[in-house]
Amino acid sequence: MLDREVKRGSTEMLILALVEDRPRHGYEIAKLIEQRSEGVLQFHVASLYPLLYRLEKRGLIKGRWVEKAGQRRRRFYKLTAAGQKILAEQRQTWKDFFFALDRVAGINPA
């Protein structure tokens, strides 16, 4: 139970962080998570998109169809102002959490 909550909370933050700099589409997000976590974290279509839609519905990200010459149109998601705020809060929460873990159990994320 805790696992799932933690995982969901953390994955939300991952997605928000990934669209922080620039808009990205779903496939790119999935690939980036896989690459940067060196394969530890993996998202399937079945889990990624419901999450994206939920984030969009909560107004944290905003999807937009973008058409580029010679390509099929793709849906790009970008961080909204509300998303920015939530991302900052979550980063702080996780920082505090890791700090606590380190003090208690000697786990240093860095």
Add this chain to the structure above:
Amino acid sequence: MPEWQAEIRKRLTGLRLGPVREAEIVEELSQHLEDLYEESLAKGCAPEVALQLTLAELNESDLFVRELRKVERRVAPEPISMNANRSGNMFSSVWQDLRYGARSLRKNLGFSLVVVLTLALGIGANSALFSVVNGVLLKPLPFPNPEQLVTLHQSKPNFDTGAIPFPNFRDLQKENRTFSAMAISRGTGFSLIGAGEAERVSGRWITSDFFTVLGVQPVIGRTFAPGEDESGAGPVALISADLWQRKFGAGQDVLGKAITLNDKNYTIVGVIPANFKLVGNVDVFVPIGQWGTPALRNRGVALGLHGIGRIKPGVTVAQAQSDLDRVMRDLATTYPDTNRNNGSKIIPLEERLVGSVRSILLMLLGAVGFVLLIACVNVSNLLLARSAGRTREFALRAALGAGQFRLLRQSLTESLILALTGGVLGLLLAGWGTRAALGVLPTTLPRTEEIGVDSRVLLFTLAISLLTGILSGLVPALKSSQGGLSETLKEGGRGASSGRVRAQSVFVAVEMALALVLLIGAGLMIRSMAAVWNVDPGFRPDNVLTFGLSLPPSMQATSGPTIRSALRELSDQLNSAPGVRAASFTDGAIPMQSEDDLFFWLEGQPKPASQSEMQMALVYRVEPGYLNVMGIPLKQGRFFTNQDDERSIPVAVIDEVFAHKHFGDQDPIGKRIHMDDGNQPSQIIGVVRHVEQWGLDSGGADSLQAQLYLPFRAYPDDSMPMGAGVVMRLDESAPSSFDSIRRIVQGQNSQSVIFRPQTMNEVIASTVAARHFSMILFDAFAVIALLLASVGLYGVISYLVGQRTQELGIRMALGAQRKNVLSLVLGQGMKMALAGVALGLIAALGLTRLMATMLFGVSATDIPTFAVITLLLTAVALFASFVPALRATKVDPLVALRYE
């Protein structure tokens, strides 16, 4: 390439997503799968392996569906979604219709504006007129149980609603069994002396029960007690809230204070509420017993006393009528001399007050209803034209699953939005316009103080707005929702379907017909008004002034000769005032303003046994200058001179009608008539032209037409009047200001009073005010109708020309001349217009009959009016279709052909 979309769709079926949302998700996810698949291939996987790897992404499909459902289930339905059958949420889909409609109307702002303004005009005019009808006809009278209130009259064989002699009234009051109370009253005027400048105030003699009958409570104090209306009772008075405010600052201490009316002190016992307007603006009410005229005891003299009564609960008007008939029969037996042939007549108060304007108002309401119908048809046409441009939109939505009902509802929602917006705007127009119109237009409408916007007017406006929305939106909506998908798409969404054109043509014809009916009605009203103005009143009203004059009440105590010399002096001063050509006192009747009559019999005939068997004539007591002032031609003999006074032998002048009626071919000069006043018979010395006493449009309908002139100066000393009417002819250049006249009159005695100053033209205009009022409104409605109908015709022809550009181009490319094209388009327009004219003529023949009673000097089927109006409408229609037809001839065949 693998069919990702099918795979995804398979997994989404349980979710019941809107089609648009589903399409989006399918597109996004299949894109993702496609990328994965490509990547696997690029890594060197075999296609089967790549396919398996990719589909593995969807393996956890139950999780996927569960997660998606959590997110998507709560998403609001998409505005574009047309799945009425599936959504099951009526409210949200109506809201959706509203939002979609509002958005689509905002996109066509110009179109929406035209429609809203058209409807605002139509609805506003209807609301305005309804607020008048509501105030005047529908609202109950402002008295408790108003249905029990009736007016009481004494009837003669040729006159239903005569006044009641006071003794007869007392007997009716005593002997009736069906009335809970009755009262009698009569208007009068008082000189109010004391507080400030001497002032003429309007007063009313009443019996004690007057306010009890009506159920009117005083603001403060009390009304009259039983017995206070007997002669000899202490002088008490009730004053109006207005006078209370004006003279006493609305102080509570007014009760018990004295006011001086005509030199007699009255104690104020109560104040009557400001909204009491039943008998006009009356300042003081005084018990009739204070009048003191001996005629009050004369059963043969009516004195202009009219009664009101409240019938007992449960008693019908007919029962009350037969009850009073019984009393009158008994009186006729007991007092045959005065009461033979006299009966009674009771009329429900409401009928008496508003009966005369009911038909005019209802006719106007009908006319303004026509305007709204035309506005509806116009809007219908606009919506039809617009729906033609939207066939693809509707076909697409039908293809996406919108049912026919849903499309119909969407169209109707849009027309309802338009109509309700128009209604709100119209209501504002009406609220503002009604007051303004009542202020400006000549009107003698009763109960105008009750006119205004109340809940009933609001409801009416809401109802007609909804009706308008449905009426104007229904046909376009049906046309839109019925368009078959395949035909529409085949048409390329451009061509006008023949059904739509047919509907538009019918609409234009109907509009033309409605406009024609209104125009003919307006034409007949104008002809009537012109005929009325053309009636020769028998005198020349231009530059004639009339006003009332009353001498200081203090003179009452002086002798007759003193009053006579004061009046003579005034008369001389008025006659010699600068700018005055001639002036004359007048007592008795004044043409179109006041009436007075007397009984007489011809010399040589036996004196009739009772007044009811004597002859009657209108009586005018005037000075020698009267004929010059009024411009009445002398036909025979001579008119009065200053020597025809109280000392000379009694003389009289008659009019032609009198001469013809009573003397036939004989020469009336030198004949003598007896008047019922016990004096010497008067000798007829002259005959003058007949004057229209009863108003320009009476058409001789009133039976009393014979006119008798007596010299004002011949009044005997004991009955010298304390005032008189004055008529005065001014030089054409003289300013018609009363200030100089007031100075002359008050120069003689500052307590003399001048009242009710009017020009004779104003007097005449007031007799035709109701006719004038309805003519102006009717004309305004007809002009609006004509405008709307021609704009409608213009719009449809323009639209059709636009639709036929290509066809016209082909025709011209094949050699058609401009004039051929012109006549082709004109022909199409005129076909609609003439069909409408024919329809309108038939309708007008039937409908103008309804206004026959309002016409004067013109028949309801007056052929010149019908012909001129038909030509006028046809010409306007020709012009309205000529403009687009001309544009059609400018079509460049090459441009037109390139359209395809």
